[in-house]
Amino acid sequence: MAGHDNIFAAPIDKIGDFTFDERVAEVFPDMIQRSVPGYSNIISAIGMLAERFAKPHSKVYDLGCSLGAATLSMRRHIQQEGCEIIAVDNSSAMVERCRLHINAYRSDTPVQVVEADIRDIEINDASVVVLNFTLQFLAPDDRQTLLEKIYAGLRPGGILILSEKYIFDDERAHELLIDLHHDFKRANGYSELEISQKRSAIENVMLPDSIDTHKQRFEKIGFTSSEVWFQCFNFGSMFAIK
Ligand SMILES: Nc1ncnc2c1ncn2[C@@H]1O[C@H](C[S@+](CC[C@H]([NH3+])C(=O)[O-])CC(=O)[O-])[C@@H](O)[C@H]1O
Numbered sequence: 001m002a003g004h005d006n007i008f009a010a011p012i013d014k015i016g017d018f019t020f021d022e023r024v025a026e027v028f029p030d031m032i033q034r035s036v037p038g039y040s041n042i043i044s045a046i047g048m049l050a051e052r053f054a055k056p057h058s059k060v061y062d063l064g065c066s067l068g069a070a071t072l073s074m075r076r077h078i079q080q081e082g083c084e085i086i087a088v089d090n091s092s093a094m095v096e097r098c099r100l101h102i103n104a105y106r107s108d109t110p111v112q113v114v115e116a117d118i119r120d121i122e123i124n125d126a127s128v129v130v131l132n133f134t135l136q137f138l139a140p141d142d143r144q145t146l147l148e149k150i151y152a153g154l155r156p157g158g159i160l161i162l163s164e165k166y167i168f169d170d171e172r173a174h175e176l177l178i179d180l181h182h183d184f185k186r187a188n189g190y191s192e193l194e195i196s197q198k199r200s201a202i203e204n205v206m207l208p209d210s211i212d213t214h215k216q217r218f219e220k221i222g223f224t225s226s227e228v229w230f231q232c233f234n235f236g237s238m239f240a241i242k
């Protein structure tokens, strides 16, 4: 069963790059809940957005699904006939546990859990695509290409939901929002050591963009409407509609 995240609790000699391995998968629900402000609200709202935007006989993608939280929320809400959810992650530890979570409940909406790199999969006939805190882990040079592939695979009127950690151009605002995020982690029981070791582990593998960068990229690709619909400190979620 899922456990308590103490991955960065003891001093680590040489902090390596953060990976989504067995240890992380084992404590992931606790880790993400205690680390990402607004995570539960975002998961609920993804279900509500999927309920509105999922079209009969279309596909719904959850890219970087981890344990399938967004997939489960969407599956609970989708009423349309003939929808199929495709949940994709390239961590075998996550995919294995995701399948167990999904199979624990029955539903009329089928879910296919695929172990693959989201840069390699095909996206077709989609009414909803979710990138819930996944794009930030791709190399910056790969982000535009992935978003173009998503746009091409969306039906007109289809929606992309993109949740991310953000950077801010104004240095004071940027520092304040990071401090508030660290306060949030402290309030959730993380020590100074855990906060600083985790920061070192993710600094090379997670390079966030600004909200402006996301908006400009959406516009350049051709999305007709995009907006931030949720923000808490330096974390938030946007939608982009084709
Ligand atoms: N190239 C890639 N291809 C496939 N998967 C990838 C790739 N890069 C990273 N991942 C996967 O993206 C997920 C990011 S976590 C998403 C939370 C989830 N969406 C949630 O709603 O709970 C966010 C976080 O931990 O901050 C991990 O499971 C990686 O294995």
Ligand SMILES: O=C(O)C(=O)Cc1ccccc1
Residues within 6 Å of the ligand: 018, 031, 032, 035, 036, 165, 198, 199, 202
């Ligand atoms: O924990 C942090 O400081 C984060 O920025 C969020 C996060 C959550 C889970 C895995 C990697 C990063």
